[in-house]
Structure formats: C-alpha cells, structure tokens
Amino acid sequence: MVSKTALIIGGGLAGLSAALALQHLGWNVSVYEKANELKELGAGIVLSANAIKALEKLGVAEQVRKIGSPVKKAEIRTWDGKLLVNVPVHKQAKLYGTYSYLIYRPDLQSILYEKLKQETVIFGKKLIRIEQDAAKITAIFEDGEEAEGDLLIGADGVHSEVRKSIIGSTPSRYSGFTAIRGISNFDDDRFPVELGGGFEAWGPGKRFGFSHLGSGRIFWFSAINTPQGTMITIEDRKKAALETFKSSFEPIEAVIESTNESDILLHEIFDRSPLKYWSKGRATLIGDAAHPMLPNLGQGGAQALEDALVLSRSLEKYPNNVQQAFIMYEKIRIPRTTQVVRGSRAMARLMQLENPLAIDFRNLMLRSMPDSVQIKRLEWVIGHEV
C-alpha cells in the first residue's frame, strides 16, 4: 500500500497525539508549528481517567504515570477553608482502573514529541492558507513555502486558522473570568502537602486550587470573575494574585508567595459554541480548534486525545476515502464534545457564583452529596473509554 501523507497544523497536545496515532497506522505525518520550538506553557494539567485511557492507547501512559502525580486526594472547600466535598478518588480509580494524574504540561508534550519519528515536527511554520482539489490538499505558510498531502488536520487551537477556512469566522465567547496559574517548589513545614494531594476553594466569584505535581513541584490555579479586558494587561501577576486572595485561609497566600513572577500565567478564558460539522473536503479539525471549552471540567486536553484516537481509527477504517472517514469521526466526536462544552459551561456557572444565597444553597447540596452521586454525576465524562 502506498503510504498516505497527513499535514497537521499545530504542535500542541492535539497535533502531537494525532501525529502519533497516525504514525502507528503507517502514515507519513508532518506537524507544522508556528512557534520556533516546542511551546512550553508552564502550567499543570489534570489528566482524568478518560485521558489516561487514551494515553494508554497511544502507548505513553506509563511514562505519564512515572513523571506525573496520581491524584490521591481532591477536596473542595468553602472560602473559609471548611470541607465541602472529599472527591471519592480511590473509588473512582477502582471503578475506572486508573487514578487521574497531574503533570507538568511541557513534560506531557515532551513525552509525545519524543515518541514521534525524528523531524516529524517542523517549527517556525505559520499556516496562512489552505488550497485543495479532488486529489490533494496544500498548506501555504507565511514564509512562502508549501506542503502537499492527502489530508490536513487543523490542530491549531482556539484561534484556529484552519477552522476559519472550513467554517468561516465564528465569535468566541468570554467566560466572565480570568485565570491566573503558577508553578512553584512550595515546601513549607507549616503546610505539608501530601504527594498527589490538593484542594480547591470556591469563593464568591473567585476560586483557588492547588495540587502536588510530582518532581517536587506544586501547581496552583485561580479563576476570578472580571469584565473582559480588566486584568489581561496586568504586568505584576503575582501582586494581582496576592491582592485577590489576601486574607484567604492558609496556605493560599503562602503558595502564591512561593512562586516566581516568571512562573505565573494570566489568561482570559474563552470558549465557542459547538459546531455542527468540522470538516470540508480533505481538511478537518481536532482539539481546541474544533471545540474550545472552558476549563471547568478539566477536559480540553482529554477531549483532544480522544479526538486523535477516533480520527485515526476512522482513517484506518476508510484509508482510501478521507470524506467517509471524516463523516465517521464527526459522528462519534461531535455529540460527545458538544456535551462536554455545555457541561463545562454549566460547571463554570456553579463554581463562579457570586450571590451569597445561591452559594449557600450550592454548598448545602454539595455537602450532602453521597459518594455514589458524585461518581454518577461525572461518570459520562471521566468514565468514558474511547
């Protein structure tokens, strides 16, 4: 069989995992990444059971388990530190056959990158346009170079250029909150952190959480309700985080204090409304390019991994009929990712509440929720095996 060529635009989680899945099938794959090196977004990422299952199928789960940290404790607390929910992580792990893992995102990208054939990823290639006919698809880059393939996968993130050429321009939707995240070597005798342990505290219009990341590091994240454009220009991110979380229960301030300014990220958070199709001719979308979602279910990366596997299986089934493969891929993936996009929005509304009465009611419900209901509530997301 003559081997087929796939052009993948974007070397994030989606692009690297799709490249790996297609190389397993014997495809010639090139990943074109606009950055000049593997983009190192220094944050932690939670890989829930469904993501770990996908990584198992990609053949990299063992390395992730080795470098990351299993989530063996996850609590939700009130703003003054009282326990609301002790997530039944051990029961979930037993049920799904794996713990969730926290990993430093650049480590995860490196694991995927290292598994690819040499020179699969071509850096410094910014896609500006696509052209296609019945026989082939051509990617045209900013530097004037071109690449031809049998198909093209847009894995170029929330502001996808490929998406624009397939669907046209669609508006992004501001979530109403800004995320500040950090990594540090937090080690404070007053607040020992169990390996794999962590909590989230839900306050009025703001949320803070942190967790042990493995390799001596911790990862913290926060979400702050704020009108669009108000925090994004802040230069001193550490000061902004300290001011926002001043006088909260310890160790929140101590965790922020332990972080270098250069290890703090600040982003406004957006999603987009789910689409009815992702493909046109020989081009399709995966990951955030297809279905950007709010981070409140911790599923953006997990869904990208699931996309990569389903897309490769669809191409395995229809190796000589790209359109038929894309139909199969969309039929499996669009309903699920639509549900996750909507579920993430619903979760964000619940987590970012500001009204004190609504917060009291939410907290009452959470406190009285038995483990069995907690497990059932998230089973459709993290209990899914792609």
Ligand SMILES: Cc1cc2nc3c(=O)[nH]c(=O)nc-3n(C[C@H](O)[C@H](O)[C@H](O)COP(=O)(O)OP(=O)(O)OC[C@H]3O[C@@H](n4cnc5c(N)ncnc54)[C@H](O)[C@@H]3O)c2cc1C
């Ligand atoms: C605050 C926050 C917390 C999150 N937490 C979690 C979590 O705990 N668990 C989880 O599963 N998910 C989480 N996510 C979601 C997850 O980070 C994303 O869904 C995932 O990274 C998407 O990967 P991607 O490869 O589709 O996109 P990206 O990571 O955005 O990668 C796109 C790549 O394409 C490149 N690119 C863009 N345009 C072009 C172009 N024109 N030409 C060439 N290259 C281009 C970019 O440089 C980039 O490298 C979180 C997201 C946020 C914002």
